[in-house]
Amino acid sequence: MLQKHKEPYIQQIRDDRLKDVQLFVKREDVIHPFISGNKWHKLKYNLSEAQKQGYDTLLTFGGAYSNHIYATAAAAREAGFSSIGIIRGDELKGQPLNRTLTFAREQGMRLEFVDRTAYRNKTDEVFVQRLHERFGPFYLIPEGGTNNLAISGCAEMVNDEVRTFDYICCSAGTGGTVSGLIAGMNSAGYVIGFAALKGDFLEKEVRKLLTGHSNAQLTNWEIQTRYHFGGYAKSHEQLKRFMQDFEQRHQALLDPVYTGKMMYGVFDLIAEKYFPSGSKVLAIHTGGLQGR
């Protein structure tokens, strides 16, 4: 149902700081102007499932700056669904919309603001039941779009060429994308998820997602928790300087929440000699440039 506007390609990064590590970037950010990077892959099978089950409305959750809300609104419109976005923070009600939410509404998404306590309990049966009473039937896509179908979609970022790399690096929020990459690599290479958020929940979460997705016991992965820069939207002078410099050298834009932190982490690991000499490292550009 979702069309790619462009095929992703692999770009080699030539940079004197790499020493004898070969670094490449898979440009998933180019596949669609609005449903970019990993979000396209996460939504792909969810949309076809929603259609198969006969739904004409998608409902999902996110914060006011969420790439997932932005992408879901665009995907719903492109595939002919109505969409509802449950947005965290009832203090936003009646306020001018930021650019992410303005775009979502322009795509036809109905925005509903809920207070933070209610939002925290959004997966409770009672809460979902109330949403159904209010909005009628809808296909529910979880926060961040992470579920089994999303993992299957993200696994498709891996092809034979990707499988030849020693290391695959990607940014991780809810962990759906990195789980898909681990599943797709299926014990080839080694996958590193760079946590964009503070906290140690991700490793457990990824293990749970992988167990739910397949029975294979995959151990060729890890979560790096040293590069979140304080949390979700928190940015840092050092990170900003790194991103500006990277963008100038390599003609690839990064965002401060996800890909910027990952790339900073990759360069930091290279400086620490984490990767053995001669390693071929592939960083996945998961998109998210609307957040810049």
Ligand SMILES: *Cc1c(COP(=O)(O)O)cnc(C)c1O
């Ligand atoms: C949403 C997002 C992520 C995180 O993906 P998860 O599947 O939630 O871990 C990473 N990078 C970008 C650019 C994103 O928009």
